[in-house]
Amino acid sequence: MEKNIHEDCGVAMIRLLKPLEYYQEKYGTWMYALNKLYLMMEKQHNRGQEGAGLASVKLASVPGNEYMFRERAEGKNAVSEIFANVHKHYKDFSQEQLYDVSFAKTNLPFAGELYMGHLRYSTTGKSGLSYVHPFLRRNNWKAKNLCMCGNFNMTNIGDVFDKLTAQGQCPRIYSDTYILLELMGHRLDREVERNFVDAQKLGLENRAITNYIEENVQMSNVLKTTMQYFDGGYVICGLTGSGEMFSIRDPWAIRPAFYYKNDEIVVLASERPVLQTTFDLECDDIQELKPGQALIVNKRGEFSLQQILEPKTYSACSFERIYFSRGSDRDIYKERETLGRQLTEPVLKAVGYDTKHTVLSYIPNTAEVAFYGLVHGFKEWIDKKKVEQIAALGPNASAEEVYRVIHQDVRSEKVAWKDIKLRTFITEGNSRNDLASHVYDVTYECIKPYEDNLVIIDDSIVRGTTLRESILRILDRLHPKKIVVVSSAPQIRFPDYYGIDMSSPEEFCVFRAVIELIRERGMESLLHEIYANCKKELEKSKGEPVFNAIRAIYKPFTVEEINRKIIDMLRPEGMTTPVELVFQSVEGLHNAIPNHPGDWYFTGNYPTPGGMRLVNEAFIKYYEREHPHAAEAE
Numbered sequence: 119m120e121k122n123i124h125e126d127c128g129v130a131m132i133r134l135l136k137p138l139e140y141y142q143e144k145y146g147t148w149m150y151a152l153n154k155l156y157l158m159m160e161k162q163h164n165r166g167q168e169g170a171g172l173a174s175v176k177l178a179s180v181p182g183n184e185y186m187f188r189e190r191a192e193g194k195n196a197v198s199e200i201f202a203n204v205h206k207h208y209k210d211f212s213q214e215q216l217y218d219v220s221f222a223k224t225n226l227p228f229a230g231e232l233y234m235g236h237l238r239y240s241t242t243g244k245s246g247l248s249y250v251h252p253f254l255r256r257n258n259w260k261a262k263n264l265c266m267c268g269n270f271n272m273t274n275i276g277d278v279f280d281k282l283t284a285q286g287q288c289p290r291i292y293s294d295t296y297i298l299l300e301l302m303g304h305r306l307d308r309e310v311e312r313n314f315v316d317a318q319k320l321g322l323e324n325r326a327i328t329n330y331i332e333e334n335v336q337m338s339n340v341l342k343t344t345m346q347y348f349d350g351g352y353v354i355c356g357l358t359g360s361g362e363m364f365s366i367r368d369p370w371a372i373r374p375a376f377y378y379k380n381d382e383i384v385v386l387a388s389e390r391p392v393l394q395t396t397f398d399l400e401c402d403d404i405q406e407l408k409p410g411q412a413l414i415v416n417k418r419g420e421f422s423l424q425q426i427l428e429p430k431t432y433s434a435c436s437f438e439r440i441y442f443s444r445g446s447d448r449d450i451y452k453e454r455e456t457l458g459r460q461l462t463e464p465v466l467k468a469v470g471y472d473t474k475h476t477v478l479s480y481i482p483n484t485a486e487v488a489f490y491g492l493v494h495g496f497k498e499w500i501d502k503k504k505v506e507q508i509a510a511l512g513p514n515a516s517a518e519e520v521y522r523v524i525h526q527d528v529r530s531e532k533v534a535w536k537d538i539k540l541r542t543f544i545t546e547g548n549s550r551n552d553l554a555s556h557v558y559d560v561t562y563e564c565i566k567p568y569e570d571n572l573v574i575i576d577d578s579i580v581r582g583t584t585l586r587e588s589i590l591r592i593l594d595r596l597h598p599k600k601i602v603v604v605s606s607a608p609q610i611r612f613p614d615y616y617g618i619d620m621s622s623p624e625e626f627c628v629f630r631a632v633i634e635l636i637r638e639r640g641m642e643s644l645l646h647e648i649y650a651n652c653k654k655e656l657e658k659s660k661g662e663p664v665f666n667a668i669r670a671i672y673k674p675f676t677v678e679e680i681n682r683k684i685i686d687m688l689r690p691e692g693m694t695t696p697v698e699l700v701f702q703s704v705e706g707l708h709n710a711i712p713n714h715p716g717d718w719y720f721t722g723n724y725p726t727p728g729g730m731r732l733v734n735e736a737f738i739k740y741y742e743r744e745h746p747h748a749a750e751a752e
Contacts, residue, residue: 127251127269127617128165128237129355129375130158130392133363133384135419138229140382142219151233151383152204154396158385159197159235161392164444165269166237169250170196172204173265175232177361177417178223186263186359187227190250197237204228232357236267253295255303261310261331263359264303269373269388270352271617272298273728278347298354302344306358309340332360337414341366341426349728351435351616353388353407361417369410369427370725371434372616372716374443377413378404384415391446401448433716433725436707437618440607441577445487449713456710457606457702458491458575462499464700465492468602469571473500474526475599476571477564479533481589485577488606489530492575496528531564533572534592560592567597578607579699580620582627586688594693604700608707608720609680611672615724615732623668623733624740631683632671644671649741649748652734664730666722668737677701 132151134141141150155172171190179185191199207227208216215221222229236251251267272278272294279297282289287304289297310331317330341364345354351372355365365386367375377386378393387393390404407413410427439453469476473496480489507523508515565572572593579585585603593601609628614620623629636644651667658664672680681699689697704720718724724733742748 128159128162128388129267129269129353129365129386130155130162130235130388131355131363131365131384131386132158132233133415133419134231135382135384138219138223138231142217148219148222148229151231152201152228154385155233155235156197156201157396158387158392159237161395161444162237162388163197165388165442167194168192168196169238169247170200170236171238171250171252171267172200172233172235173252173254173267173357174228174230174234175265175357175359175361176223176230177232183224184227185230185260186254186265186357187230188252188254188265189228190247190252192247192250196250232361232363234265234267234355234357234363236355249293249295251295253299255299257307257359259310259328259331260359261328261335261362262303262307264299264306264356265358266295266299266302266354266356268295268298268352268354269617270294270298270350270354270368271615272348272350272352273615273726273732274347274349281347294350298344298348301347302340302356305340305343306335308343309335309337312339332417335360335362335416337362337364337416338412338424338426341412345427349726351726355386363415364412365407366412366426367407367409369430370716371409371429371432372725373435374438375407375413376404377407379421384413384421386413389443389447391444395446431725433718434714435616435716436711436714437578437607437614437716437719439711439714441484442618445484451487453711454487454577454606455491455494457706458488458493459495460706460710461488461492461575461604461606461700461702462495465573465602465604466496466499468698468700469573469600472571473528475566475569476529476573477533477598478528478530478573478575480575481534482576485575485606488577489575491606492573492604493528493530500526500528529570531561533561533564533574533596534589535559535561560596562596565596565598568599570598571600571602572596572598573602573604575604575606577605578610579603579605579627579701580610581625582630582684582688585627586690590688590693590697591690594690594695598695600696600698602698602700606702608702608704608717609677610719612666612668612719612722612724612733613736614719615729616726620719621732621736622740623736627684627688628680629671631680631687632675634687635675635679635683636671641674644674645741646748649738652737652741655734656731656738664727664734666724666730666733668733669722 132155134151138148142148169192173188176185189200189203234252238250252265255264257263275294275297279292289300313331313334314327317327322330345366352368353373353375357363365375374388375386376390376393378399385393393399393404409429410425412424412426414422414424439450443450445451445454478493480486504523504526511519610626611628613623648667648670655664655667684699685697724730
């Protein structure tokens, strides 16, 4: 229900392995890669709607001509805008010139062999074109030019910043993207200089040295000496001016990356269905980049997979599967369907097993597959009841009696519709809340008032804002006997620090509900105890294991107690319809998504030391905001 969670970003890369003439002859255009990049980015638009950018590199440029191109734009239509801007460069040329591959390679921008695209969602709250990827680092040596983008968030940027400044560097901007670019650029410079020395030892001079450098740059050296310092979830992608292409995945496998290679192309994207649809591939044709592994294609087009970092505890993000990635992926579809199906029994219990007077529905569209799973679960339960009831009728049952049994079925409707998008220029509180309540509309008379239960399944419930300001209000207009709000994900209790914009515990309705329970029961001493323990965790020396002290805040309460308090907090004034919350269990999550065990949102089990440190810091900041003199008391 809450699309105000900012998705983690999307990446796309294409490396042509044959000359542009090949694609002109086979596919009718040298723009084959440019067109495919557009499709890949549009297919990942779900991952980033704040901005987009693309970059391209020409391999055979001559001095005095540009060889590295970049286009960026902000806004939800950024993908269309950047490609429209690319094509504006071609409007003054004739069709004959545009069809001429030799002319294009010499004269047209973005007529290259390497392409990289990025879709952005900010995890820092910063906006502006200067924050839109790809980032670019320029130099007169082709091999020292670096263009970089990624789906990432680094948790230890302060440590890396301190390391750079201790070396004598003076970074201009304090951000993980900028510092990563500068550190990687610095290591690329050193790799180029290493090859320069080797070339001189071989007696090479001038242009021959440049050629030697470009043919012998080892991006694996650059990545090994750069990425060893970072803690976080990431897929980092990059191009160099001399024609190196690379992508590296974090050693915990937190963020996803998929690739495909044949004799024509090497391609990479954040999601598997993007490659399947764009290049007409089977699911099993596509490989997933492994933890700590890098995909590298050198200037000569030689492809390799290299282990850059030692794999850590495998922690592929489960929230990717529940919420962010496209449901058209073969495995994700099955996982989401299972998440919904597993909720059958608790939902049946919530409606008193009265399937005759229960209507199932879903909000938003991303919850549709889980909804199908719940429907299938209901159908199986009803079918078992039918078998029992028919058996109980005996051999002399009438046709009418049998018909009455087999006529029982699952009731489902499209109850709620996303009607308008609330514009951010409306800031006055009362007006905004009133408008928010009209973002959704309902299908009137789809249930029997005061007689039918209404079950609404969502993929996740995070802040509860949409429930309070819109969903519960509009569903109440239908006057159901009871509303059951179902989340196919478990209770989201902890922030994310690996690329999703959920960084403060007080954002979550579950956390706020627990705070209310603590205050009602006079347990404020628990909060101070957790605060003190968080500070102790942060005082540990580097390398010593750090634990999530906030987990203790949930131990005194059952899921049901927290659910009831959430409803008390989110129920709109004047609403009288009974409401019940049903959440997926953590065990159910692992059962449905066994190959993606990263569950820190739900359990607080952060896979990296940086994540553990940041969650303790977050509670300290929260507690000190609530108790301004807490630090002094300590």
